[in-house]
Amino acid sequence: MGLYGVVVTALWAMLPAYVPNNAAVLTGGGRPIDGGRTLSGRRLLGDGKTWRGTAVGWAAGVALALVLRQLHAPASNALGVALPDFPLAAALALPLGAMLGDIGASFLKRRTGRERGAPFPGVDQLDFVIGALAAATVAAPEWVLATFTVPVVVAVAVITPLLHVSTNASAYLLGLKEEPY
Ligand code: CTP
Numbered sequence: 001m002g003l004y005g006v007v008v009t010a011l012w013a014m015l016p017a018y019v020p021n022n023a024a025v026l027t028g029g030g031r032p033i034d035g036g037r038t039l040s041g042r043r044l045l046g047d048g049k050t051w052r053g054t055a056v057g058w059a060a061g062v063a064l065a066l067v068l069r070q071l072h073a074p075a076s077n078a079l080g081v082a083l084p085d086f087p088l089a090a091a092l093a094l095p096l097g098a099m100l101g102d103i104g105a106s107f108l109k110r111r112t113g114r115e116r117g118a119p120f121p122g123v124d125q126l127d128f129v130i131g132a133l134a135a136a137t138v139a140a141p142e143w144v145l146a147t148f149t150v151p152v153v154v155a156v157a158v159i160t161p162l163l164h165v166s167t168n169a170s171a172y173l174l175g176l177k178e179e180p181y
Pocket residue numbers: 024025026027028029045046047048049050051052053054099102103106109115116117118
């Protein structure tokens with residue numbers, strides 16, 4: 001597969017993992033998952049991780065994956081790439097893992113003394129990718145092995161931080177997010 005095919009495959013396979021965080025930013029609020037609990041004087045997760053944001057983020061990612069399942073044949077034709085199809089297990093696991101990776105990162109941020117919204121370079125950009133791939137590996141191991149070849153993983157590792165930085169900067173400029181990262 002050439003560079004174009006690798007990049008298109010990486011973007012397609014990761015779309016259900018990219019959307020949940022953005023959906024959470026738009027809908028977050030309400031009860032925090034940690035219920036205000038603390039550990040060693042710091043919040044377990046913080047007010048930035050809510051039940052509503054997590055549920056809506058997961059649902060948005062699953063909904064997108066189900067749409068992509070329907071578009072698999074026409075999109076493969078239009079793009080000239082044999083795109084990966086999403087088994088149901090992957091459609092559920094990718095967005096759930098993305099949300100859990102982001103929650104895990106907040107746990108680490110609080111343990112390392114970072115307040116809500118503080119940047120954690122590298123972790124902020126890749127937490128949801130690692131969570132999504134880990135969850136998909138548990139739920140649909142054969143699909144992950146067939147889809148995420150070494151070049152595709154490299155493409156994901158390069159493209160994701162670039163996309164993350166640009167979408168967050170845009171959300172900030174639009175007034176949807178409090179920090180530009
Ligand atoms: N959000 C949410 N639930 C989640 C993830 C995000 O409600 N599981 C919403 C919150 O309103 C949050 C916003 O999306 O403030 C931005 O997400 P993020 O940058 O991940 O959270 P931060 O507020 O920056 O907090 P943290 O430092 O813990 O990342």
